[in-house]
Amino acid sequence: MKLFVTGGAGFIGSNFVHYVFARRPDWAVVNFDKLTYAGNLANLTALASHPRHRFVRSDICDGAAVLAAMRGCDAVVHFAAESHVDRSIYEPAPVVRTNVIGTFTLLEMARELAVPRFLHVSTDEVYGDLPPGEAADEDYPLRPSSPYSASKASADLLVLSYVRTYGFPAVLTRSSNNYGPYQFPEKFLPLMITNAMIGKPLPLYGDGGQQRNWLHVADNCRGILAALERGRTGAVYNIGGLDVEANLDMARRVLRLLGRSESLLSHVADRPGHDRRYALNSSRIAADTGWRPKVALEEGIRQTIEWYAEHSEWLAAVRDGEYMSYYEKFYENRNASLQAIAGTRKD
Numbered sequence: 278m279k280l281f282v283t284g285g286a287g288f289i290g291s292n293f294v295h296y297v298f299a300r301r302p303d304w305a306v307v308n309f310d311k312l313t314y315a316g317n318l319a320n321l322t323a324l325a326s327h328p329r330h331r332f333v334r335s336d337i338c339d340g341a342a343v344l345a346a347m348r349g350c351d352a353v354v355h356f357a358a359e360s361h362v363d364r365s366i367y368e369p370a371p372v373v374r375t376n377v378i379g380t381f382t383l384l385e386m387a388r389e390l391a392v393p394r395f396l397h398v399s400t401d402e403v404y405g406d407l408p409p410g411e412a413a414d415e416d417y418p419l420r421p422s423s424p425y426s427a428s429k430a431s432a433d434l435l436v437l438s439y440v441r442t443y444g445f446p447a448v449l450t451r452s453s454n455n456y457g458p459y460q461f462p463e464k465f466l467p468l469m470i471t472n473a474m475i476g477k478p479l480p481l482y483g484d485g486g487q488q489r490n491w492l493h494v495a496d497n498c499r500g501i502l503a504a505l506e507r508g509r510t511g512a513v514y515n516i517g518g519l520d521v522e523a524n525l526d527m528a529r530r531v532l533r534l535l536g537r538s539e540s541l542l543s544h545v546a547d548r549p550g551h552d553r554r555y556a557l558n559s560s561r562i563a564a565d566t567g568w569r570p571k572v573a574l575e576e577g578i579r580q581t582i583e584w585y586a587e588h589s590e591w592l593a594a595v596r597d598g599e600y601m602s603y604y605e606k607f608y609e610n611r612n613a614s615l616q617a618i619a620g621t622r623k624d
């Protein structure tokens with residue numbers, strides 16, 4: 278099996294590539310990634326001289342580059358995306374370009390080459406806010422709230438249209454919030470961990486009562502491989518974690534596990550359009566492949582804290598100029614940045 282993996286230098290993609298080589302040692306991977314701020318070759322150091330891992334630095338919107346690198350592959354696993362909701366609110370253009378046009382380009386090239394399997398990685402955010410007590414199954418209405426989630430829903434609809442119109446051999450996964458090793462610290466959990474480690478405030482948007490369904494990245498990788506190998510063509514599979522928890526409680530867990538004071542909790546201005554609650558029903562993937570989440574939140578967070586503590590060099594390199602200017606704009610000058618957006622809103 279030769280996989281064409283997009284976004285394999287990012288958080289979930291790099292975890293997936295490591296996971297595949299550990300579980301399917303005779304497989305080969307073409308790892309196609311543009312190396313945006315979120316892509317990091319240091320996530321792949323252990324594979325630098327692996328004989329069946331080939332890294333190609335390029336853009337999924339570049340059809341000719343995709344076609345050349347995809348030729349001869351047996352399956353596509355498509356992770357590449359602009360993945361951060363906050364950045365999509367401030368600057369939607371690269372998000373729509375990569376997530377929609379990039380996915381369309383991959384579909385066209387895979388169709389031209391008649392690649393036998395295409396796994397599209399999507400998100401529970403396409404379902405939008407869920408009322409208390411409800412969990413979205415795969416037939417739940419799509420009501421995305423942010424430019425990011427709307428771009429992912431658009432890509433999902435394109436993939437599904439190819440299934441219906443061209444008999445395209447795609448499978449889709451929609452997972453909940455991932456956490457674990459190699460996650461860029463713009464995302465909630467690594468931001469809370471890495472700030473708490475150095476005694477910096479933990480910024481909670483609004484009241485911190487928003488709930489997410491937390492999924493360890495190893496559970497997601499296992500689910501994606503199960504869907505790739507055993508999922509029904511044309512099917513969408515939700516992949517949700519064991520625990521739904523509010524951001525405030527997550528931040529408190531981090532502080533407790535690190536022995537830090539709750540005085541570090543800091544409520545800051547809310548994210549515009551912020552979804553209050555996500556929850557997934559993942560019974561379809563369980564029925565079709567036997568997959569179930571395994572990692573409980575307390576243990577998963579403990580391991581993740583250990584990973585960041587043991588990878589101080591990785592973290593120092595990631596916290597470079599781009600991250601610091603991002604941090605300044607989104608946190609230190611948060612009110613001014615949000616006011617600039619509010620000026621364009623018609624409430």
Ligand code: NAD
Pocket residue numbers: 283284285286287288289290309310311312313314315316317335336337338355356357358359360361375379398399400401429451452453454455456461
């Ligand atoms: P990430 O931001 O860590 O990594 C994205 C990767 O894609 C990076 O390596 C980046 O360089 C690459 N990339 C971006 N634009 C590209 C382009 N135009 N061409 C080629 N490569 C490009 O993202 P992640 O958190 O690992 O998410 C991976 C996928 O999983 C995304 O599709 C995301 O929507 C989805 N997802 C993520 C989560 C989560 O909690 N992180 C949950 C559900 C779904």
Ligand code: DAU
Pocket residue numbers: 360361362363399400401402452453454455463464465466468480481482485487488489524548555
């Ligand atoms: O649900 C799946 C999605 O999860 C993925 O599709 C996205 O790619 C991924 O980024 C993630 O989106 P979220 O918006 O849920 O994740 P984020 O880590 O940005 O935020 C998680 C929650 O924490 C959310 O309610 C916003 C809040 N938050 C986030 C940050 C960065 C804070 O309170 N403070 C923060 O500093």
